[in-house]
Amino acid sequence: MSRTSARTSGLPPTLADVAERAGVSRQTVSNAVNNPDLLRADTLLRVQQAIADLGYLPNRAARNLRTRASHLIGLRIQAAQEGTANATMDRFVHSLVETSREAGYHVLLFTGDPTDPLSGYEDLLRSTAVDAFVVTDTYLGNPQAEWLDGRRAPFVAFGRPWENPGATHAWVDVDGAAGCESATRHLLAKGHEKIAWIGWRKDSRIGEDRRAGWHRAMKEAGLPTSGLASRVEDTVASGREASEVLLDEAAPTAFVCASDTLAMGVLHTLGLRGLRVGDDVAVVGFDDSQVAQVVRPGLSSVRQPLEDVAIEVVTALEGLLGRPRVAQQGVLLTPSLVVRDSSGPDRV
Amino acid sequence: MSRTSARTSGLPPTLADVAERAGVSRQTVSNAVNNPDLLRADTLLRVQQAIADLGYLPNRAARNLRTRASHLIGLRIQAAQEGTANATMDRFVHSLVETSREAGYHVLLFTGDPTDPLSGYEDLLRSTAVDAFVVTDTYLGNPQAEWLDGRRAPFVAFGRPWENPGATHAWVDVDGAAGCESATRHLLAKGHEKIAWIGWRKDSRIGEDRRAGWHRAMKEAGLPTSGLASRVEDTVASGREASEVLLDEAAPTAFVCASDTLAMGVLHTLGLRGLRVGDDVAVVGFDDSQVAQVVRPGLSSVRQPLEDVAIEVVTALEGLLGRPRVAQQGVLLTPSLVVRDSSGPDRV
DNA sequence: ATGAAAGCGCTAACAG
DNA sequence: CTGTTAGCGCTTTCAT
Numbered sequence: 001m002s003r004t005s006a007r008t009s010g011l012p013p014t015l016a017d018v019a020e021r022a023g024v025s026r027q028t029v030s031n032a033v034n035n036p037d038l039l040r041a042d043t044l045l046r047v048q049q050a051i052a053d054l055g056y057l058p059n060r061a062a063r064n065l066r067t068r069a070s071h072l073i074g075l076r077i078q079a080a081q082e083g084t085a086n087a088t089m090d091r092f093v094h095s096l097v098e099t100s101r102e103a104g105y106h107v108l109l110f111t112g113d114p115t116d117p118l119s120g121y122e123d124l125l126r127s128t129a130v131d132a133f134v135v136t137d138t139y140l141g142n143p144q145a146e147w148l149d150g151r152r153a154p155f156v157a158f159g160r161p162w163e164n165p166g167a168t169h170a171w172v173d174v175d176g177a178a179g180c181e182s183a184t185r186h187l188l189a190k191g192h193e194k195i196a197w198i199g200w201r202k203d204s205r206i207g208e209d210r211r212a213g214w215h216r217a218m219k220e221a222g223l224p225t226s227g228l229a230s231r232v233e234d235t236v237a238s239g240r241e242a243s244e245v246l247l248d249e250a251a252p253t254a255f256v257c258a259s260d261t262l263a264m265g266v267l268h269t270l271g272l273r274g275l276r277v278g279d280d281v282a283v284v285g286f287d288d289s290q291v292a293q294v295v296r297p298g299l300s301s302v303r304q305p306l307e308d309v310a311i312e313v314v315t316a317l318e319g320l321l322g323r324p325r326v327a328q329q330g331v332l333l334t335p336s337l338v339v340r341d342s343s344g345p346d347r348v
Numbered sequence: 349m350s351r352t353s354a355r356t357s358g359l360p361p362t363l364a365d366v367a368e369r370a371g372v373s374r375q376t377v378s379n380a381v382n383n384p385d386l387l388r389a390d391t392l393l394r395v396q397q398a399i400a401d402l403g404y405l406p407n408r409a410a411r412n413l414r415t416r417a418s419h420l421i422g423l424r425i426q427a428a429q430e431g432t433a434n435a436t437m438d439r440f441v442h443s444l445v446e447t448s449r450e451a452g453y454h455v456l457l458f459t460g461d462p463t464d465p466l467s468g469y470e471d472l473l474r475s476t477a478v479d480a481f482v483v484t485d486t487y488l489g490n491p492q493a494e495w496l497d498g499r500r501a502p503f504v505a506f507g508r509p510w511e512n513p514g515a516t517h518a519w520v521d522v523d524g525a526a527g528c529e530s531a532t533r534h535l536l537a538k539g540h541e542k543i544a545w546i547g548w549r550k551d552s553r554i555g556e557d558r559r560a561g562w563h564r565a566m567k568e569a570g571l572p573t574s575g576l577a578s579r580v581e582d583t584v585a586s587g588r589e590a591s592e593v594l595l596d597e598a599a600p601t602a603f604v605c606a607s608d609t610l611a612m613g614v615l616h617t618l619g620l621r622g623l624r625v626g627d628d629v630a631v632v633g634f635d636d637s638q639v640a641q642v643v644r645p646g647l648s649s650v651r652q653p654l655e656d657v658a659i660e661v662v663t664a665l666e667g668l669l670g671r672p673r674v675a676q677q678g679v680l681l682t683p684s685l686v687v688r689d690s691s692g693p694d695r696v
Numbered sequence: 697a698t699g700a701a702a703g704c705g706c707t708a709a710c711a712g
Numbered sequence: 713c714t715g716t717t718a719g720c721g722c723t724t725t726c727a728t
Contacts, residue, residue, distance in 0.1 A: 014720095024699090025698065025699045026722085027699060028699075030724095039697070043698080057474040058475060059476050060477045062721030063722055065409035065704050065705065066703085066721080070408070080438055080439060080442065083641045084638065084641075085638055087428075094425060094427050097457045106457070108457075109445045109457060110445065110449065128360065129454070264643070290428070290431075290638065291639050293430060294431065294612045295612070363707095372715085374705090375714070379714085387714085388714090407706070410706040411707080415707070699726105700727075702723105703724095704722090704723090704724100705720105707720090709717090709719105711717095712716090
């Protein structure tokens, strides 16, 4: 051996240290860790004892070098938008970290120039720092998917390939239309007939999808929708202004919104006009943000099953990275509606 | 060479590929990357050209193995608490990721058994997966610091060593007392004299610190504090109940709270009693959460300078990991007060 | 079932 | 200033 044993040096124990202590070769120790079935029961036990005694854990860098895998998955995050209720990402990050760990992966966070959806990916990929990516900001038109596909980089998207339905990469998404449809039905069941929609600008595919859910539910109920929809920026002020206009021009008794941020704008308007939230006008948001949870009265909201999204994402990742490669197509999950006081009572 | 060159194989180019193309030895390429000053100008240029041509980037695993460093820093995160307005961690994570990148580090996220403050650290440390940790959940009594210190693992704490003021490790914290003092002074300046405190249970050092700021400001103004303080759990319901009791028994005209979550509870009480937020009773929270930003009326709140915290943390980290080792002691940063409508008008 | 040999891609130490 | 040598700690052949 070319270096002092672990006990004398301050360095962590290596395979060689364990081998020496157990009286076997290094290879046998490696097998004990990675292919225990190959060892005879008593040898295995002896090696495991030595491993425990020494507190041995394989050195990551060495293993990574050898296996050409880092067991790291990269996730690009953006700054939370101040002044909004958006918090999907943070809940997702936590779920992903948790689920990844169970699959033997850690999550490496990185940021990039917000105006360049590609920045940050390339360096990590070329330096083999991560095995795969989870791509989340697909609303940007999602050039990442195409780019990563081109480099044959494994990745799973949280978000459908809106722009390119023929894309073959793995993705997981939440059915926003279904969420808004169930929110609208919920209000219809309470007796509302004039239910307004406040969503995002038309260039947002996600926004149009959610809007379609509202529209479908209204049509199914045989109710008109014209004059009841508004498309604005995702800010509280926009939600407030849009709801003012809608109240003046169409007098809806309920609002379904594409986000909790917009829903908060509606609550502002109701407050300013002395209308009682829930009792006079019902409101449902989207995301089940902390804001929805702590505001008074509580804001009903569509909640994305982010824990399940993480599970599906990691499953897809394992398929992509495992041997044999198991390709997964798209997975669409259904959100649930969290009912709070802003839904109001039944209007029998 | 023992393997096909990068162009023919699908693998990324290596040092050897670059060396061959530039007509120099591998070592020279390594120097071109890590110690450019050592090369003659023309050689450097030639090597850099080859690097650019090939799109070469050093393989992380190999470099990590050789240098015994991963350039990764570990950060343990916990699930965001639903039903609260707490969001410090998410803002901090983003700032840390951003700042770390500038220093050449990436952030590796991990979770652990919530009941065991140590879980998760050990494996990463022993497997040499990270170079250092950023420890944040110091409110747990912070056994991590001692434990990490014992293993001589580099780490920086976001949070003071409350339990052990003699601790020598690097830490960065925000002066909660100063924040609450300035919040209280802000209300005093508006003409309030009966300013109540709603904070956390006595075993929370952070809570006691924040409370001290309120207390100090009141004393300096020559105002009594007895009967004006309450210590409860960090939930909206607790804030609501505490404010009801305080209003009944002491009739304060303003509240300073240890968190936005508690402040939301106060807003609930005011709403239920028909008291106008700001006009009748002023409220100030702590954290400048999204909730504070989007609720109506806006909630004044103490904002932690998390971007600066991240900068100080990374600076300390660089000192810890750099050569020579530069030890940093504690850094205490001052938060700022974000004034919104819940502060109310001047009560001349 | 266990061991020996080779090498992943890089850099520290030294030689020239 | 550049090249040679020798590993970092691990796993993948291939013998035994």
